[in-house]
Amino acid sequence: MIGYLNGKILSAKPTKILLDVNGVGYLVNISINTFEKITGKESASLFIHMSVKEDSITLFGFSEESEKEMFELLISVNGIGPKIALSILSGIKTDELKRAIQSADYSRIIAVPGIGRKTAERLVLELRSKVEMISEEGGIEIPFNIKNEAVAALTTLGYNSKLAEKVVRDILVEEPNSALEDLIKKSLSILNR
Numbered sequence: 001m002i003g004y005l006n007g008k009i010l011s012a013k014p015t016k017i018l019l020d021v022n023g024v025g026y027l028v029n030i031s032i033n034t035f036e037k038i039t040g041k042e043s044a045s046l047f048i049h050m051s052v053k054e055d056s057i058t059l060f061g062f063s064e065e066s067e068k069e070m071f072e073l074l075i076s077v078n079g080i081g082p083k084i085a086l087s088i089l090s091g092i093k094t095d096e097l098k099r100a101i102q103s104a105d106y107s108r109i110i111a112v113p114g115i116g117r118k119t120a121e122r123l124v125l126e127l128r129s130k131v132e133m134i135s136e137e138g139g140i141e142i143p144f145n146i147k148n149e150a151v152a153a154l155t156t157l158g159y160n161s162k163l164a165e166k167v168v169r170d171i172l173v174e175e176p177n178s179a180l181e182d183l184i185k186k187s188l189s190i191l192n193r
Contacts, residue, residue, distance in 0.1 A: 002026075002059065006045040012038060015086070017061065019044060028061035029082075032090035037063040051082055060086060069134045070094045077126050079119065088112050093169070096147075098131045108148075111161070147172060150183045159191055167191060 005028065007021035014035045019026045028046060030038075038044045046061030047068040060082060062068040067089060074085035088097065091112035100108040101124050109120035147168055154164035167187045172178060178186070 002048045002050045004046070005048055005059075005061065006043070008043050009038065009041065012044075015090070017044065017046075019046070019061075026059060028059045029086060030061050031067065031086055033067065033093060034061065034063040049082075058082065062089075064094065066134050067094045070097060070131075073127055073130055073134070074123070077122055079122065084114060087114050091115075094134065098134055101127050101131050104128070146178070146180050146183065149180055150187060153184050154187055154191070157188075163191070 005019055005021050005026055007019040007026070010018040010020050010025060012018075012035065014032050015029060017028050017030050017035075017038070019028055028048070030046070034046070044061075044063070046063060047065050049060040049062075049068055049071055051058045051060065060068075060071060062071065071082075071085050071089060074080050074088060075082055080088075092100070092108070096108070099105070104124045106117065106120045106124070109115055109123060110117060147165075150168045151161065151164050154168070155161045164187065167190050168183060171183060171186050171190075
């Protein structure tokens with residue numbers, strides 16, 4: 001069973017990476033969040049989930065152990081396979097998904113492409129008590145409501161929600177104590193470059 005790979009990146013796309021580990025090339029499916037973390041690097045270290053079926057062996061890689069843990073929780077839910085779970089983790093950060101499940105924030109979960117109301121309800125029902133076990137990414141606690149309010153304000157102004165979310169998240173990682181007004185101003189200056 002493969003649980004971890006560390007090697008040279010031969011090629012990387014937003015959903016797949018080809019990793020050379022001591023002369024053996026591993027094709028690993030990744031989330032967009034993991035892709036963002038490895039972009040521009042020559043090598044990568046990934047926590048691996050190995051899916052074995054009758055006709056295939058598929059590897060799923062994650063830059064953070066918490067993202068792998070969330071992936072494994074997602075695929076434990078009836079009706080959610082590895083591809084849908086990877087899609088969910090590409091559309092929402094692990095910590096944000098954890099908080100959305102805990103607070104039954106259906107609108108945030110449904111905002112992920114391919115996820116409907118029934119799937120969101122099933123996620124909350126089955127995972128609400130289990131997501132407690134997942135550790136926070138990087139130890140940075142981002143104020144959930146400030147981030148959401150800033151993204152909502154930017155999308156109301158006509159900016160793409162995914163782009164707005166990325167810009168706001170990047171600012172909050174650098175300056176976690178930003179006030180809402182400052183956060184929106186800084187986001188606008190970045191988006192209008």
